[in-house]
Amino acid sequence: STTGAPLAFGGISIDCRSLTGIEDLDVDGQEAFVTVLPGTPLGALKRELQSEGWLLPPDPTSTPDCTAGGIVATNANGPRSLIYGATRNWVDAVELIDGRGTIAWWQRSRAEKHGSGFSFLSNPLDLLCGAEGTVGVFRRIRFRCIRAPEQTTGMLIPCPDLATAVALVSQARRDRLPASCIEGFDATALEAAASAEPRLRGVQAALWVEIDHPSGAREQRLSTWEMVLRAHQLDADVAIITEASGLKQAHAWRHRIPESLNAEGRRLRDHGGTKLSTDWCVPVSQLGAAFGVVDDLLTARGLAHIRHARYGHFGSGHPHHNWITRNHEETTTMKRLIFDAATQIQRMGGWFAAEHGIGKLKRALAESLIQPSLLAAAREARRTFDPHGLCAPGNLCMP
Numbered sequence: 001s002t003t004g005a006p007l008a009f010g011g012i013s014i015d016c017r018s019l020t021g022i023e024d025l026d027v028d029g030q031e032a033f034v035t036v037l038p039g040t041p042l043g044a045l046k047r048e049l050q051s052e053g054w055l056l057p058p059d060p061t062s063t064p065d066c067t068a069g070g071i072v073a074t075n076a077n078g079p080r081s082l083i084y085g086a087t088r089n090w091v092d093a094v095e096l097i098d099g100r101g102t103i104a105w106w107q108r109s110r111a112e113k114h115g116s117g118f119s120f121l122s123n124p125l126d127l128l129c130g131a132e133g134t135v136g137v138f139r140r141i142r143f144r145c146i147r148a149p150e151q152t153t154g155m156l157i158p159c160p161d162l163a164t165a166v167a168l169v170s171q172a173r174r175d176r177l178p179a180s181c182i183e184g185f186d187a188t189a190l191e192a193a194a195s196a197e198p199r200l201r202g203v204q205a206a207l208w209v210e211i212d213h214p215s216g217a218r219e220q221r222l223s224t225w226e227m228v229l230r231a232h233q234l235d236a237d238v239a240i241i242t243e244a245s246g247l248k249q250a251h252a253w254r255h256r257i258p259e260s261l262n263a264e265g266r267r268l269r270d271h272g273g274t275k276l277s278t279d280w281c282v283p284v285s286q287l288g289a290a291f292g293v294v295d296d297l298l299t300a301r302g303l304a305h306i307r308h309a310r311y312g313h314f315g316s317g318h319p320h321h322n323w324i325t326r327n328h329e330e331t332t333t334m335k336r337l338i339f340d341a342a343t344q345i346q347r348m349g350g351w352f353a354a355e356h357g358i359g360k361l362k363r364a365l366a367e368s369l370i371q372p373s374l375l376a377a378a379r380e381a382r383r384t385f386d387p388h389g390l391c392a393p394g395n396l397c398m399p
Contacts, residue, residue: 002277003359005074005132005395012136016069021138022048032145033092038069038138046348055148057084058189061255064178075130077355079181079254081212081314088129089202092144096128099386113123117331127381132357133392135385149212152180154241154250155225157234158207162186162310166288167233169205173284177228178221182315183208188313189322192260196253199239207314208250218242234356257311264307272328276335279362280342281318282350292345297337306330318354326348339365360394367397 001007016039024035032054035044042062049056058071059078066076071087072094082106095106106124114122130133159165165184172182184207185193190200200206214222222240236250241247264276282290291310297303312320325331342352346369358366367375378397385391 003357054326093142184314188309
């Protein structure tokens with residue numbers, strides 16, 4: 001966890017590894033509703049649904065390791081949230097044991113319109129998705145699934161620099177080019193991935209794009225991209241990936257980036273160094289400006305020399321900045337810079353926590369950037385369902 005949310009600093013930690021399995025799959029036309037126990041591994045669940053022709057869209061980087069309950073508790077995102085949105089969009093119902101010991105079935109309204117005041121009155125699941133365990137413990141979860149796409153095509157687009165990659169992302173979103181994900185990478189991130197994909201060595205920046213489409217529609221979908229790539233003089237070196245094995249390899253090198261950077265940070269811990277990261281997002285039109293904000297702060301504070309990787313969900317205006325600090329001094333200074341940068345990002349219409357949540361480590365940042373009246377309302381909601389503070393103490397806003 002990048003925020004410390006699942007760690008228990010005292011109290012009781014609940015092991016859900018035996019609470020696994022699919023209880024029911026109910027097909028309703030072009031949708032299906034699957035009921036699972038909270039410890040069900042997400043990767044295994046997605047593979048089982050895929051074998052039946054169904055897609056559960058949430059695809060966090062931790063898909064091989066995380067659980068059904070975990071993605072609801074954190075409202076997990078992933079590369080394909082560009083088109084499918086976060087986990088909350090796919091949660092139909094939850095059976096919850098709250099902090100009072102009350103067991104209740106929380107159901108999302110399936111009506112197309114609601115006019116009942118606060119949104120959580122008609123869709124109470126909005127209180128649970130992303131609550132990081134502070135309201136209660138899940139007993140079972142029902143997800144909504146859709147038909148799996150007939151085909152997926154991938155594109156690896158090398159770029160001469162990060163600015164070109166950002167410009168291409170902005171145009172792709174502005175022109176509404178077909179894409180289920182648009183991931184971006186700078187040279188440092190690509191270097192971290194190169195052990196899994198040698199052709200990335202020496203590339204200064206790149207985009208990875210996936211397009212879901214019906215069988216036979218590949219050429220039509222790609223043609224819309226070809227015109228834009230030609231205008232940016234990027235069409236010559238694009239690699240088109242159509243085979244499942246090639247897509248799997250792309251996912252492997254994409255996931256190698258955080259693994260490699262995390263390992264690099266761990267090796268420096270004895271000297272006070274580590275890997276520090278951000279989770280903010282901005283409107284896509286502000287992506288280039290947001291990179292500039294960070295670069296200016298690094299230069300002004302004499303930190304431009306620190307190893308710095310930028311990668312992630314560029315198509316959603318959501319890059320991950322990773323820094324490898326070498327000692328206590330760099331670590332302390334970088335933490336202050338991250339706090340100050342998040343404040344500026346917020347002023348640009350962005351948000352400081354896009355997908356990793358708040359947990360314990362970002363609580364001070366949340367209390368600085370969220371309106372006090374809204375924090376007070378969140379604390380009151382938490383006290384309503386957990387009056388004794390038993391559930392996930394230390395996460396989000398303290399009661």
